[in-house]
Structure formats: structure tokens, C-alpha cells
Amino acid sequence: MYTPSFEYFRPKTLAEAARLLRKHKESRPLAGGHSLLPAMKIRLASAKALIDLGAIKGLSGIKAKGKAVEIGAMTTHAEIAASPIVRKSCPILAEAASQIGDIQVRNRGTIGGSIAHADPAADFPTVLLALGATIQAKGPKGARKIPADKFFVDLFTTALKPGEIVTSVVVPAYGKGTGGAYFKHPHPASRYAVVGVAAIVEVKNGKTVRSSLAVGGASHTPVRAESPEKIAAAIPDPLSDHYASGEFRVHLATVLAKRALAAAVERA
């Protein structure tokens, strides 16, 4: 099935992309196209104009910035999985990136596209929530920083305002004694997370002094839980479909959370 016809623009600057988004009604940014184009083909999404972000300099790449790592919105999953900076400073992100889809998806899909799409079965939203990441966006009213726990608002819905473009994601680097793990139960066909769990812990003198647990795939947005035992209460109305019932998703999340926390402590 083909997409309905649309106009296509490939601006060279962010300002030009913003201008095109303002000018063309029902326009959308295009990143890797791996979620938007399939959704347009099956008429789940529509756009009269696509503004390709691929030629804009400065929207892609990974930089260490003090105690944080900044990842440009157009950085691909494959680049994140292979990045020495990510592997050293926040390896859980590389672990999650390497489990996304297949090699074609990882080579085209971008972190900005993934989070702007806000699919409940996506991997990055869960990890960014556990890490306490910040999403940076630019729009008609200037630049904004949005904490991950305010960014994912509902199913396929984010806090982005019309015309806003995600420019980068800022992730805190691991401190001393920090460990993390991302475990998921992948759908056997697409590899999307039926359930994915991210755990970050900080260990001092053999004791866990801080832990952060986030669960994705089981509800409209990723959610935090204080412990594996409290996941059921944190997700009172879990997603249910022909592949996995809500009850099974909560069970999976509880089991994966125990394993992820144990692995995170071991890695700390």
C-alpha cells in the first residue's frame, strides 16, 4: 500500500525547517521514516508535507558534556549502540539501542523520531525515564528543556507543541558505583518491547543507596515503579492485546524488573 501523496522538503537549517512547518498546514518532520511512513501507508498517520530533517547540520552526533551526554535528535539507534561515549558514560542506552528492531531499523531510526513518535512499545522512552534524561526542543517560541517524566503524555502523544522539533536528548552520565540494565521481552516478529524494564542503581559500600526503575510496553506511557512488587499498583490498567494480556504484561514486568535490578547491582 502506498502513502497518500505529499510534498517533500529537505531544509539545510533548523530555522528553515521551523519556517516550513509553520508555512505548510498538516506538515510533519521526517527523521528515519521508519514509524511515520508505515503509519502513513496504513492511514494511521497523515501529512500533506514532510520536512526531512536529514540535511540539517548539528542535529546528529554524540558529545560528552561534563557529567552528561548530549545526543542529537537525528542520531541513529546504530550510532548510539556503537558509541564509545555512550558505552562508557551511560551503557544502558547502548544496551537498549542494540535491541531495537533489526539492522535496517537501527541504521535508519533515530532517537528523536523514536521519542517524538512515543510508541508505548518503544525502548528509548523507558530508558530515558529511568535515567532522568532531558529532551531539548526548539519551536516557534524558542528553545525548551523537557524532563523525560513530563515528555511522554499518552499513547503516541508527547509534550511537544505544534511546530516544535526535538533537537537533542541530554542523559546524565553514570556516577561512581552506578550500574544499569535494560531487559525486554521482544515481540518475535518486530522486536518491539511487549514489555521492557530499565533499572539504574547506585551502590555504596555494598549497599544500594539509590534505584530507579521504569517499565515500558505495559501502559500508554512508560511508568516509574518503586520496586518490582509495586509494578502492579503502578500499572492499574495494563495494555492488553491478542499477543499478551494485561495480566501477563504485569507479570513479565515484575520478573524482568527483578532481573534488571540484580544485573544493575552486579554491574555497579
Ligand code: FAD
Ligand atoms: P520517523 O518515522 O521519521 O518519525 C516518527 C514521528 O516522529 C513522526 O511523527 C515525525 O514527524 C516525528 N519526528 C521525527 N523526528 C522528530 C524530531 N526531531 N522532532 C519532532 N518530531 C519528530 N522501535 C523500538 O523502540 N524498538 C523496536 O524493537 C522497534 N522495532 C521496529 C521494527 C520495525 C520493523 C520497524 C519498522 C520499526 C521498529 N521500531 C522499533 C521503531 C523504530 O525505532 C523507528 O525508527 C522509530 O520509532 C521512529 O524513528 P524515526 O527516526 O524512523 O522517525
